[in-house]
Amino acid sequence: MINLTQLYLGETSSSDDRQDTSGDQDPFGSDAERKPMVVWNITRRCNLRCVHCYSDSEPRGYSGELDFRECKAVIDDLARFGVPAILLSGGEPLTHPDFFAIARYASERGLRLTLSTNGTLLRRATAYSLRAIGFSYVGISLDGIGETHDTFRGRQGAFEGAMTAFRNCQRVGQKAGFRLTLTSHTIDHLNEILDFIEAEDIPRVCFDHLVFSGRGAGLQLVDPLRVRAAMDLILNRITSWQSQGVTREVLTVDQPADAVYIYLRLCQENPQRAEEVLQFMKGNGGSANGSGIGLGNIDSGGSVHPDQFWQAHYLGNVREKPFSRIWTESQDDLLLGLRHHLSRLRGRCAECQYLSACGGGLRVRAAQFHNDPWAPDPGCYLTSEEALGHN
Numbered sequence: 001m002i003n004l005t006q007l008y009l010g011e012t013s014s015s016d017d018r019q020d021t022s023g024d025q026d027p028f029g030s031d032a033e034r035k036p037m038v039v040w041n042i043t044r045r046c047n048l049r050c051v052h053c054y055s056d057s058e059p060r061g062y063s064g065e066l067d068f069r070e071c072k073a074v075i076d077d078l079a080r081f082g083v084p085a086i087l088l089s090g091g092e093p094l095t096h097p098d099f100f101a102i103a104r105y106a107s108e109r110g111l112r113l114t115l116s117t118n119g120t121l122l123r124r125a126t127a128y129s130l131r132a133i134g135f136s137y138v139g140i141s142l143d144g145i146g147e148t149h150d151t152f153r154g155r156q157g158a159f160e161g162a163m164t165a166f167r168n169c170q171r172v173g174q175k176a177g178f179r180l181t182l183t184s185h186t187i188d189h190l191n192e193i194l195d196f197i198e199a200e201d202i203p204r205v206c207f208d209h210l211v212f213s214g215r216g217a218g219l220q221l222v223d224p225l226r227v228r229a230a231m232d233l234i235l236n237r238i239t240s241w242q243s244q245g246v247t248r249e250v251l252t253v254d255q256p257a258d259a260v261y262i263y264l265r266l267c268q269e270n271p272q273r274a275e276e277v278l279q280f281m282k283g284n285g286g287s288a289n290g291s292g293i294g295l296g297n298i299d300s301g302g303s304v305h306p307d308q309f310w311q312a313h314y315l316g317n318v319r320e321k322p323f324s325r326i327w328t329e330s331q332d333d334l335l336l337g338l339r340h341h342l343s344r345l346r347g348r349c350a351e352c353q354y355l356s357a358c359g360g361g362l363r364v365r366a367a368q369f370h371n372d373p374w375a376p377d378p379g380c381y382l383t384s385e386e387a388l389g390h391n
Contacts, residue, residue: 002256035081035082043096057092122160187222197267224380234252
């Protein structure tokens with residue numbers, strides 16, 4: 001996760017969403033002590049059918065999901081293990097019959113909670129309950145304005161449901177914001193989306209770069225020039241907001257090259273600030289502290305994965321062994337490779353002059369695109385001149 005507001009503009013802000021801490025101070029300690037933020041897909045069931053759903057969820061029941069007793073055992077283990085936070089996700093987590101009991105028990109065990117939701121089930125009473133339980137943040141999915149969002153989500157009224165959810169959270173004082181995936185279609189409407197964020201005075205928005213999991217596997221890679229243009233548009237807009245005295249937290253996820261792109265822009269605009277950013281990035285390590293180290297996943301059936309996009313790769317199941325033991329004792333080659341992946345990289349990522357700052361891109365995207373987790377990240381939009389220092 002890269003906090004653009006902090007990294008590019010130098011504004012201080014607190015990031016309460018998931019993933020590694022690119023753009024924030026590292027709360028996890030040294031690599032030897034690092035505990036993962038856990039994305040927990042407590043159910044695969046969803047009331048929508050989104051075009052890019054990484055878990056390929058639908059409005060139906062799925063067999064084999066953990067029951068409440070098993071969920072409590074997972075929570076006890078995560079609390080003892082000392083994970084910094086858990087993100088309750090799905091499917092749509094609010095469809096789980098024991099959602100509030102699970103969340104309440106996790107909060108009582110001292111776990112920091114965030115929620116990822118499509119918002120359509122988040123009524124005013126739900127928002128009150130989330131705040132009372134102690135959720136630090138609620139991320140609501142958004143893919144465009146009005147009919148565009150409804151089309152992506154597979155149901156009429158999904159946009160209005162998401163907006164109602166946000167307003168319900170605002171009314172009760174529950175911190176909330178929107179999350180958008182940068183697909184070709186989203187980028188086409190990015191100006192409109194940013195206008196909407198401004199008009200609605202949305203305090204926090206996170207842009208996710210596309211990962212090819214689930215139904216998202218059928219989407220096309222976004223052209224690098226279009227990604228650059230989108231980043232420029234976002235950075236220019238947050239600069240404009242800052243000049244107007246508006247504090248709005250804007251982040252990106254799943255593309256550590258964003259931090260390098262910020263550095264390159266700052267080299268032209270503010271060289272002293274650029275050097276500070278570069279040194280911060282090198283200290284943070286980018287994706288070198290992501291999947292398999294600072295980020296892990298438990299799916300609805302209790303299987304453990306390096307992250308939520310890598311659910312095709314099995315590390316173990318919490319019904320057979322606690323997450324903490326799977327995470328610390330596994331000799332799985334991919335997991336061990338992710339923890340030392342800088343030495344395994346091949347091609348352009350291995351040769352990039354910003355490897356120590358970026359951390360080598362997103363490994364799961366390389367695996368999905370090239371069938372090789374150590375190949376170059378196909379989502380990197382830096383030019384060869386920028387990455388390799390030559391034409």
